[in-house]
Amino acid sequence: MLPDFEMGMRDVSAAERAWYFVFRGNDLLCAADRSLPEPMTREVWQESPFGNLPAFYFGSYRGLPCYAVQHEADAAVPAGMEWTGLRRLLVDESATLYSLAGRGRQILEFNLTHRYCGKCGQPTVAHARDLARECQGCGHVVYPRVSPCMIVLVTRGEELLLARSARFPNAMYSTLAGFVEPGETIEQAVHREVLEEVGVRIAPPVYFGSQPWPFPHQLMIGFHAEYAGGEIRIGEEEIVDARWWHYRELPLTPPGSAMSGMLIQDYVRRCGEGGGQENPE
Numbered sequence: 104m105l106p107d108f109e110m111g112m113r114d115v116s117a118a119e120r121a122w123y124f125v126f127r128g129n130d131l132l133c134a135a136d137r138s139l140p141e142p143m144t145r146e147v148w149q150e151s152p153f154g155n156l157p158a159f160y161f162g163s164y165r166g167l168p169c170y171a172v173q174h175e176a177d178a179a180v181p182a183g184m185e186w187t188g189l190r191r192l193l194v195d196e197s198a199t200l201y202s203l204a205g206r207g208r209q210i211l212e213f214n215l216t217h218r219y220c221g222k223c224g225q226p227t228v229a230h231a232r233d234l235a236r237e238c239q240g241c242g243h244v245v246y247p248r249v250s251p252c253m254i255v256l257v258t259r260g261e262e263l264l265l266a267r268s269a270r271f272p273n274a275m276y277s278t279l280a281g282f283v284e285p286g287e288t289i290e291q292a293v294h295r296e297v298l299e300e301v302g303v304r305i306a307p308p309v310y311f312g313s314q315p316w317p318f319p320h321q322l323m324i325g326f327h328a329e330y331a332g333g334e335i336r337i338g339e340e341e342i343v344d345a346r347w348w349h350y351r352e353l354p355l356t357p358p359g360s361a362m363s364g365m366l367i368q369d370y371v372r373r374c375g376e377g378g379g380q381e382n383p384e
């Protein structure tokens with residue numbers, strides 16, 4: 104998270120101004136130049152086309168509270184503003200805006216999908232101290248969900264194992280990924296997913312880094328892993344092709360702003376030469 108960002112709850116009642124982030128699904132309302140929105144007073148906010156919508160607190164940035172708001176279909180877009188996909192912000196490396204908006208989007212999703220208690224069905228309200236929701240009927244407390252998702256680049260010397268998903272809109276090939284299941288370590292998930300998806304065995308995976316991925320609430324945990332045996336055998340319907348690619352002859356791959364792209368570029372760099380072809384999306 105950003106250095107000036109504070110995660111927890113704090114007394115924001117005295118703040119004169121606040122940052123408001125308005126969403127429509129995974130789109131953020133922002134200026135055409137993708138700068139941070141100007142913080143505004145509550146009065147100015149309430150006069151805006153979105154001022155009557157529920158605003159969910161998700162932390163403070165530079166000492167001012169941050170709120171996330173879900174757009175209603177009939178609200179007009181203010182002059183000079185436009186809807187921009189969160190993924191686009193990531194690709195553009197608008198780090199501050201992406202980081203804040205990503206957290207806001209996740210907290211918004213959490214609030215909108217936990218309005219009722221899963222235990223007794225009564226309405227929930229914002230928790231007094233924690234970033235959580237509490238049931239008014241039975242006191243059950245729920246916290247925002249973060250789903251750990253492993254992502255791994257399997258390599259064999261100068262070759263990278265990349266797969267094409269049926270979900271990709273173009274000819275892009277990427278690393279393998281999957282959710283960690285209950286009761287499983289992340290390393291076990293890496294071994295299992297690689298075996299399930301492409302039928303090969305790997306050496307113990309080596310941790311590379313992690314990245315919040317607010318679509319809607321994953322934490323991507325990246326690994327490198329060396330091939331240890333087996334032939335490629337596609338085992339899941341979601342994957343339409345998987346093969347070994349020499350690092351000098353890579354297909355279209357994800358941008359370096361996403362964990363998959365970082366893993367690929369890191370390996371290519373280590374193989375002694377710069378990049379494959381990047382997917383602009």
Ligand SMILES: [Zn+2]
Binds near residue numbers: 220224241
């Ligand atoms: Zn309850």
